[in-house]
Amino acid sequence: MIYSIALYLYALAVVLVSPFRKKAWLMVKGQWNTFRILRKNIRREEMYVWFHAASLGEFEQGRPLMERLRREHPEYKILLTFFSPSGYEVRKDYEGADVVCYLPFDTPGNVRSFLRLARPRMAFFIKYEFWNNYLHACRRRQIPVYSVSSIFRENQVFFRWYGRSYSDVLRCVTHFFVQNETSCELLARKGITNVTVAGDTRFDRVLDICRQAKDLPLVKAFKQDAKVLVAGSSWAPDEDLIIPYFNAHPEMKLVLAPHVVSEDHLKEIEGKLRRPFVRYSRVTEESAARADCLI
Template identity: 45%
Template sequence: MKLLYIIGIWAYTLLIKLFSLFNPKAKLFIKGRKNIFNIIAQKINPAEKHIWFHFASLGEFEQGRPVLEKIKNLYPAKKIIITFFSPSGYEIRKNYALADVFYLPIDTPGNAKRFISSINPEMAIFTKYEFWHFYFKELKDQGIPLYVISGIFRESQAFFKWYGNFYRNILKSVTYFFVQNKESENLLKSIGLNNVTISGDTRFDRVYENAQSPKALPLIESFIGNSPTLICGSTWPEDEKILSALSEKYPNWKFIIAPHEIHESHIESIEKQFSVNNVRFSIFSSSNQTPNAEHQTLIVDNIGMLSSLYQYGKVAYIGGGFGIGIHNTLEAAAFGLPVIFGPKYDKFQEAKDLIDIGAAESISSTIDLINAFEDFLENKDAADQAKRYVADKKGATNQIISMITKSHQP
């Protein structure tokens, strides 16, 4: 199985190289790792100890960010290193002020040994998932504590299958697991891993903090005026097709669309879908024009504003539910927005919880969307339910910090 893992890693790398010839993300993936150890050597003194945080992508960064910032606040002299697997995380956060940020080299024995030697970590903290065999083994061999925070596990994963011994051994390198729910705890204990506690999801701390002091966006305020607004976050073409019908039915509402992908062809597609009175955010931000009151749809053609946009909404639509799965519902819920999303949400406990308390609805068609939207126009309690749900779930960060610092003083 180890040999198959190595073959899989190299096959994946080869495929990414091929895709990089025509795919911008794949190109960044390869380019960002070119001469990575020389880049690290220019910035990092291996004689100094560091705290290493790894995130798969931007979502995991926001999830683990409260723990990182709490550690930095408690130990300001400590040096922190962040690695990302995905370009969508690295490219947005590469200039993050509290840490040195790099791409994670591909998981091979040589890379793992060289990388850990280069950054000299006194501990490593991985958020939610990404379990790399050679990195985890090297950390264990060197006696470096490894923590997994906001972990979540499902019975369908290879760790819990009859053929999963190789993958179970990867988990045995983890010093301690901080998981989101009882199911995850039970699954880990079922394979003999008792070094686990239920701490919850640090995303609740992050989105709660964000909702308490959001960044003001004057151009958004000008666009909205006094109109009720639907915030459409991280949308894909499948989402936008049905949302356009809703905008036609409710011309008195403003629609703000922050798509997951902002390449030109996608933005042009949205403009065609919302053909009446749409405008790009970049037009206003570059020219300081005041939005025309007749504009109904604002297309946010940049990355990084979404978490602040929700403060201006009455209802939120979260994209991704017609693809591999929905994006972040909690950012909207923290501002008291009831949320609507597509049918693929089964891997997201918070989505199930929000549906159970009447603060979210899942839809599969345009008719479903219109019905869900109209339900929330009548249900005045949904906003309070959404906000209360987030407030009641916060606190994971302090629990994690307390347990880590008891066993290992940074």
């Protein structure tokens, strides 16, 4: 009851701020479209496997599994959901999935409508995704749920005295594929033993990217013979550490790929740099050779 009330309040807050925050507006608009997308694209005669990723990073962790499922079990269709606009807006046209949409807020009504329309045969939740109502509804409907690349820490709500009731959601998971032994031990304290230590699937994705690497002449022109620090999907607190270090070490170059690529944030980054920089969207071979930082 407390969980559902908190969800309703959170959903209301997102709606109220959506006229002023682009990310909130994209989420609200996207969730409104979810049921229309499902009605239009889910075919009742097909079997769907549901993958849920909060954002882009979790998608990359689930991607090797989706692509292997596609290769080895073509009889299944893939439904991919995101919670965050930073995932959906980048990967809404991902060709490896048959249907892509936002996951509506975890309210009882949304859960009933979503599962009635999607009818998944099984579900894969990536890393930190433990939505109470969705997972309990899957258990009642006997839909197997697998937690992939999940990682647990002592300070998470599941292992605190005040999270005892919420930790029941863990018993809705058919099997956990966790990243490390610590996660396995923490789950064992809860009496949960349906666990395999499988590592982080993001490493599989990095290896795939490495094998499929494209030649980037402009990046080569930028790098030349220098040592390069690469910061991917960085947030402002990361940049507050990385940029001063870069400014103080003229022997190295920096490739900075921020998580948020709004114009305001890019200008904020540029204001902190004390050495020549260029944005990749504006780079030429000449400007690349002159720059010390490639954004």
